[in-house]
Amino acid sequence: MADDRDRDSTEVAVAEFHKKIKEAFEVFDHESNNTVDVREVGTIIRSLGCCPSEGELHDLIAEVEEEEPTGYIRFEKFLPVMTEVLLERRYRPIPEDILLRAFEVLDPAKRGFLSKDELIKYMTEEGEPFSQEEMEEMLSAAIDPESNSIHYKDYITMMVIDEN
Amino acid sequence: MNTPNLEDMGCGTSSATKDKKSEKALKAALVIQNWYRGYSARLKTRQRYALTIFQSIEYADEQGQLQLSNFFSFMLENYTNVPEKEPGLVTRLFGSSIQDKDRQDYLGLIEIPDSYCGPRLQFPLTFTDIDLLIEAFKQQQILHAYYVLEVLFETKKVLQQMPNFTHTNTSPSKEITICGDLHGKLDDLFLIFYKNGLPSVTNPYVFNGDFVDRGKNSMEILMILFVSFLVYPNDLHLNRGNHEDFMMNMRYGFTKEILHKYKMRSVLMPPIPMDGDRAEKKNKLGTATVALGIRTSGSFSEQLTKQEWEQVIDILWSDPRGKRGCYPNTNRGGGCYFGPDITSKILNKYQLKMLVRSHECKPEGYEICHDGKVITVFSASNYYEEGSNRGAYIRMSSGTTPRFFQYQITKATCFRPLYQRVNAIESSAIRMLKERMISRKTDLIRAFQLQDRNKSGKLSMGQWAFSMENVLGLNLPWRSLSSHLVTTDKDGNIDYMSGFQDVHIQKPVKEVQSSLIETVYRYRSDLQIIFNIIDSDHSGLISMEEFRSMWRLFKSHYSVHIDDSQFDELAERMDLNKDGSIDFNEFLKAFYVVHKFDQLNKSDTKLA
Numbered sequence: 001m002a003d004d005r006d007r008d009s010t011e012v013a014v015a016e017f018h019k020k021i022k023e024a025f026e027v028f029d030h031e032s033n034n035t036v037d038v039r040e041v042g043t044i045i046r047s048l049g050c051c052p053s054e055g056e057l058h059d060l061i062a063e064v065e066e067e068e069p070t071g072y073i074r075f076e077k078f079l080p081v082m083t084e085v086l087l088e089r090r091y092r093p094i095p096e097d098i099l100l101r102a103f104e105v106l107d108p109a110k111r112g113f114l115s116k117d118e119l120i121k122y123m124t125e126e127g128e129p130f131s132q133e134e135m136e137e138m139l140s141a142a143i144d145p146e147s148n149s150i151h152y153k154d155y156i157t158m159m160v161i162d163e164n
Numbered sequence: 165m166n167t168p169n170l171e172d173m174g175c176g177t178s179s180a181t182k183d184k185k186s187e188k189a190l191k192a193a194l195v196i197q198n199w200y201r202g203y204s205a206r207l208k209t210r211q212r213y214a215l216t217i218f219q220s221i222e223y224a225d226e227q228g229q230l231q232l233s234n235f236f237s238f239m240l241e242n243y244t245n246v247p248e249k250e251p252g253l254v255t256r257l258f259g260s261s262i263q264d265k266d267r268q269d270y271l272g273l274i275e276i277p278d279s280y281c282g283p284r285l286q287f288p289l290t291f292t293d294i295d296l297l298i299e300a301f302k303q304q305q306i307l308h309a310y311y312v313l314e315v316l317f318e319t320k321k322v323l324q325q326m327p328n329f330t331h332t333n334t335s336p337s338k339e340i341t342i343c344g345d346l347h348g349k350l351d352d353l354f355l356i357f358y359k360n361g362l363p364s365v366t367n368p369y370v371f372n373g374d375f376v377d378r379g380k381n382s383m384e385i386l387m388i389l390f391v392s393f394l395v396y397p398n399d400l401h402l403n404r405g406n407h408e409d410f411m412m413n414m415r416y417g418f419t420k421e422i423l424h425k426y427k428m429r430s431v432l433m434p435p436i437p438m439d440g441d442r443a444e445k446k447n448k449l450g451t452a453t454v455a456l457g458i459r460t461s462g463s464f465s466e467q468l469t470k471q472e473w474e475q476v477i478d479i480l481w482s483d484p485r486g487k488r489g490c491y492p493n494t495n496r497g498g499g500c501y502f503g504p505d506i507t508s509k510i511l512n513k514y515q516l517k518m519l520v521r522s523h524e525c526k527p528e529g530y531e532i533c534h535d536g537k538v539i540t541v542f543s544a545s546n547y548y549e550e551g552s553n554r555g556a557y558i559r560m561s562s563g564t565t566p567r568f569f570q571y572q573i574t575k576a577t578c579f580r581p582l583y584q585r586v587n588a589i590e591s592s593a594i595r596m597l598k599e600r601m602i603s604r605k606t607d608l609i610r611a612f613q614l615q616d617r618n619k620s621g622k623l624s625m626g627q628w629a630f631s632m633e634n635v636l637g638l639n640l641p642w643r644s645l646s647s648h649l650v651t652t653d654k655d656g657n658i659d660y661m662s663g664f665q666d667v668h669i670q671k672p673v674k675e676v677q678s679s680l681i682e683t684v685y686r687y688r689s690d691l692q693i694i695f696n697i698i699d700s701d702h703s704g705l706i707s708m709e710e711f712r713s714m715w716r717l718f719k720s721h722y723s724v725h726i727d728d729s730q731f732d733e734l735a736e737r738m739d740l741n742k743d744g745s746i747d748f749n750e751f752l753k754a755f756y757v758v759h760k761f762d763q764l765n766k767s768d769t770k771l772a
Contacts, residue, residue, distance in 0.1 A: 016625060016643075023641035027212050031533050033486020046205030047644075053198055094199045102195035105188050127193035130200075138200055141581035159203060162583055 010087075017086045018079065024048050025075055034075040038065065041073050045082065050091040054128040060085070096160055103152035113149040204582075211586045213641060214593035215527060218548035220495075220638045221596055225689075226481075227497030227637075229415055231722075232690050236411075238721045239694075239714075267317045274310045285311045287318070289394045294362060297391055301350060301384045309426055312387065319390045322397055330401055332368065334561040342370045342558045344522030344530075344541040345405065348379025348417070351573045352544055352555050353388065359569065360557065363392045363400045372522040372541065373405020373480075377416035379544065383425060405523065406480040414693045423702075483524055484538045495639075504534040511537060520558065529556025529570045545572045549592045551585035594648045599757045600636055601649070602667045603686035606679045607635050612660040622657040666760035673737045680730050685755040687722065694718065695748040705745040711735065 024044050028036045036044065041064070042057050052060060064077045085091065106122055107114055114122075116139065123130045123138070130138070141159075142150045276284075283300035285293050285307075297307070334340045341360055346353055363369045375389060376382035393400045406412065413419045481499025488503035507519060520539045524531075525548070530541045545555035555573075560566040601608065611631040615623055623631075628650070629642035646652065651662040669685050671678075684691070694714055699706050706714075715731055718724070735746060738754065 019626065019629070020643050023643050024209070027209065027216055027641055027644075030531065031484075031486030035486070042201075043205040043208055046202045047209035051198055051202040053194065054201070093202060094195055098195060099199050102192035105192035106196075122189065122193045123197065126190050127197050130197065134200070134204070137204065137582060141583055159583075162587065163203070163206065 014083060014087070017083050020048065021079055021082045021086070022075070025078060029075075035072040036075075036078075038069070038071055038073050041078070044078075045085070045091075048082070048086065049093065050085060051093045052091040056091060096156060100153065100156055103156070107152070112153065113147070113151045116143055116148045116150070119150050207583055207586050209644075210590050212527075213644060214586070214589040215525075215548065215552060217593040217597055217640060217645075218552065218589075219525065220640055221600065222548075223495040223497075224637060225415075227495075228690060229412060230497045232415070232693060233411055235690075235694075235718070235721050236697075239717055267313075270313055270317075271310065274308075274313070276308050276310050280308055282306055282308055283311070284308075285314070285391070287314065289318075289391055291362075291364070291395055294388065294392050294395060297384075297388050298354070298357070298362075301381070301388070302354070306425055307383075307387055312383070312426075315387060315390050315394070318394055322394065332398075332401065334368070336561050336564060338366060338368070339559045339561040339564075340368045340370060342372065342520050342541055342560070343543040344372050344556070345374035345407075345525075345544050345547075346371070346379070346385055347374055347407070347544045347547065348376055348382035348385060348421070349544045349547075349573070350379070350381035350384050352571075353385055355555075355571055355573060356543065356557055359571070360559070363396055365396060365399050368396075368399040368401070370401040371403065372520070373403045374407045374522065375402075375405070376418040377407045377413060378547075379417075380421060382418045382421050404480065406477075411693075414696065415689055419696075481523070484521075484533055484540070486533070504537070507534045507537050525553055526556075527553045529554040530558065530568055539566065546574075549589045550575065551580075552589050590648075594645075595759065597640075597645070597649070598663075598667045598759070600638070601632075601663055602669055602757055603682055604635055605664055605682055608632070608663075609661075611635050616660070621659060621661060622653070623660050624657055625652075628658045628660055668758055670754070670756050670758050672754035673734060676734050676737070677730060680726050680734060681755065683724055683726055684734075684752075685757070687718070687724075688752050688755055691718070692748070692752050695752075699748070704749050705747055707745050708735070711746045711748065 024047050025034075025036060026032075028040045028044055038061060041061055042052075045052065045057065045060065060081065061073075063081050064073050066074070066077075103114065104110070106118070119139070119142070120135060124132075124135055142152075142155045144151060282305040283296045285296070300307070332340065341356075343356060361367045369392075371389060375385050379385075389400070389402060393402055407416065407418075410419075477498045478500060481493060481496055483493060483496075483499070483501055484507065485501040485503060487501065488505045490500050490502050490506050493499045493501050511517065511519065518537050518539060520541060522541055522543075524540050524542065525544070526540055526542050529543070529545065530539060532539050539558065541556055541558050542553070543555045543557055545553060547553055551572075551574075553572075554570045556568055556570045558566045558568055608631065611634065612623060612628070613619075615627045615631065625643055625646065628646070632642050633639065646658065649663050651659050653659065669678075669681050671681055695706060695711075696702075698710055698714060712728075712732065712735075716728065719726060719728075735751070738751060
C-alpha cells in the first residue's frame with residue numbers, strides 16, 4: 001500500500017515537473033517548434049531553480065544535444081534529462097550565508113567591501129571566469145559609484161530581496 | 165561543485181599555506197560566479213516572461229478587435245433605426261471615399277491664423293520641407309490641420325496611381341534601409357534618421373507599416389513619412405500594416421491623438437457660417453478623413469470583395485512559425501501561421517530570396533527564422549514598456565548579406581542596472597495580468613469552484629493553471645507566474661481567492677452586482693469605440709435610448725448574461741443623465757481597477 005502511494009505521488013510529481021519544464025522551455029521556443037537555441041539552455045535550466053557550474057552545464061548540454069550538434073536542442077531530448085535533474089534535486093542553489101562567507105574569504109582584512117579592481121580580478125581570473133559582459137552586468141548593480149567598491153553584504157541583501 | 169585538482173595546476177614549489185589560500189579563493193570565486201549566473205539567468209527569464217505577458221494580452225486584444233468588427237456588421241443588420249436615422253453611421257463605419265473634388269471644399273473650410281507659428285509647408289514639397297518638419301516636431305510643434313489635409317490629399321492622389329507591388333533596384337553603392345513598426349514613437353524615427361541619414365535619392369527607405377497607434381506621435385510620424393514620400397516617391401516606400409485601418413485606430417490610440425491634438429487646439433477654428441451639412445463634414449475631419457488618407461483602396465464595402473478583404477487580413481496579420489503548413493492564427497484571431505515549407509514554396513515560385521516583414525515585437529529588434537529566409541524587423545524600441553525591447557533597422561543591397569542595426573531609446577542618461585529595468589517591466593506586466601484576472605473574476609471563481617470539490621478554497625497547481633488558461637484564454641507559463649499572483653501553502657496548493665485580494669474594480673455605485681461591474685470594465689474599450697461611433701456630433705453625449713439599445717445589442721452579440729434592468733439602474737444611479745443624454749466617457753471612466761499597493765488611485769489612466 002505504501003509503495004502504491006509512493007508511486008502515485010512520484011507520478012504526480014513527475015507530471016508537475018513535466019509541465020514546469022515545458023513552460024520554461026516554451027518561453028524560449030521562439031518559433032513554437034519545440035526547439036530552443038543551445039545558447040539559451042543554460043538560462044532555462046537555471047530558471048528552473050538549478051545552479052549547475054559552467055562545467056556541469058557543459059556536460060548537461062552534451063546529454064541533450066543531437067549526435068550531430070545542430071545548434072538547437074529539441075524538447076523531446078531535454079525533457080527526460082531535466083526531469084531526472086529535478087527529481088534528484090541536483091545542482092541546488094547556494095544558500096545566502098555560504099555566499100556571504102565566499103565574499104568574506106576574498107576580503108580577509110574584513111573591511112566589509114571589495115574594491116572594483118579586486119572583484120574584477122577574482123571574477124575574471126579565478127574559478128570559471130566571467131566574460132566581459134557578465135562582469136559589466138554584475139558591476140552595474142553591485143558597485144557603489146562613489147567609493148568604487150562593492151559592499152557585499154548590502155549587495156547580497158538587495159539581490160535576495162529582489163528575487164523574493 | 166567541481167574543483168580542479170590543484171596538482172594539475174602546476175603551481176611548482178609554492179608553500180602549503182599559499183596553496184591553501186588560493187584554493188580557498190578559488191572556491192569562493194566559484195561560489196560567487198555560480199550564484200551570479202543563476203541570478204542573471206533568472207533575471208533574463210523574468211524579462212522574457214514579462215514580454216510574453218505583454219504580447220499575449222496584446223494579441224488577445226487584437227482578437228477582441230476582430231470580434232468588434234464582426235459586431236458592427238451584426239449591429240447594422242439588427243439596429244433597425246440606423247438606415248433612416250443615421251445614414252452617416254454606415255459611412256462612418258465602413259468609410260466613404262472623399263473625392264478629390266471635395267479637396268477644395270475641405271481646404272476652403274480652414275484658415276490658418278496669423279498667430280500660427282508652427283511649420284509652414286510649401287507645395288510642391290522639397291527636402292527643405294522634410295527638414296522643416298523634423299525641426300518643428302523636435303520642438304513639439306503641431307502641424308496645422310490645413311497642411312495636414314494638403315499632405316493627405318496629395319499622398320492619396322499619388323498612392324492611388326501606384327500598383328500594389330513596387331519594384332526597386334539597389335546596388336552596393338545604393339543600399340536600401342528597411343524599417344519595421346514605429347507605432348507613433350517619434351524618438352525612434354529621429355534616431356534612425358540620425359544614425360542612418362535622411363531619406364534621399366541615394367538613401368532609399370522602406371517602412372513596413374504600423375506607423376500609428378500606441379505611441380503619442382502617430383500624426384507627426386505620418387506627416388514626416390508622407391512628406392518624404394511626396395518628395396522622393398521612387399525612393400521612400402511605404403507598406404501598409406494592420407494598424408493602417410480606421411477601426412484599429414479607434415481602439416489603439418491614433419484617433420484619440422487626433423481628437424486631442426486637433427480638436428482641443430482649435431486648429432480647425434471657425435468663424436465660418438455653417439449649415440447642417442458642413443457641420444457634419446467639419447466634425448468628420450477629426451477622424452474619418454485622416455484614416456482615409458491612409459487607406460489606399462477606399463472602403464471595403466464599396467470596393468473590396470469579401471475575398472479580397474480576407475486576403476488583406478492574411479497579408480497584414482499573419483506570423484511565421486516553425487510548424488510546417490498553414491493554419492489559423494489563433495493568438496490574434498486573424499490571418500494565419502505559416503511554416504518554413506510555405507515560405508520556401510512561395511519564394512521559389514516567384515524567384516525571391518527572402519521575406520522581410522514586421523508586425524511582431526522582438527526583444528532584439530529583429531529575428532531571423534525559416535532558415536534565414538524570413539526576417540522580422542521591428543523599429544519601435546521600448547514598445548511595451550521602458551526597457552522591454554530594442555528596435556532595429558536593416559541595410560541591404562543585392563548581392564550582399566543584410567546588416568542589422570539595433571538601438572534602444574532611453575529617458576535616463578545612463579542605463580539603470582538590469583535588475584531595476586526587469587523589475588519595472590515585470591511589475592507592469594503583472595499589473596496588467598491582475599487587471600485581466602479581476603475583469604473575469606466571476607468566471608474564474610466559478611471555474612475554480614467547479615474543481616474544488618471539498619470547498620477547501622484550495623486547488624493543486626495543475627488545476628489552478630488549467631482554469632486560468634481556459635477562462636482567460638492566455639497561453640502563459642502559469643506555474644512560473646503563480647508566485648506573483650497567488651499564495652501557495654507548504655504542500656504546494658494554491659489559495660485561489662488570494663489572487664483577487666489586492667485588486668478590485670472601483671464600484672461606481674454600491675448596490676450594483678459585481679458581475680455587471682466586471683463586464684462593463686472588461687469591455688470598456690469596445691464600448692467606448694461603439695459609443696464614439698454612434699456619437700455623430702462628437703459631443704460626448706448620446707441619448708439614453710441609444711445607450712440602452714446599444715447595450716442590448718452588444719449583450720446579445722457578446723453573449724453577456726446581465727439583466728437589462730440592472731444595466732438601466734446602473735446608468736440611472738450614476739446620474740450622468742443630462743437632459744435625456746448620457747455622457748458615456750464619464751460613464752466608462754468610472755470603471756477602473758484599484759491596486760491596493762498603489763500610490764496613485766487610478767491605475768487605468770489610458771481611458772482618460
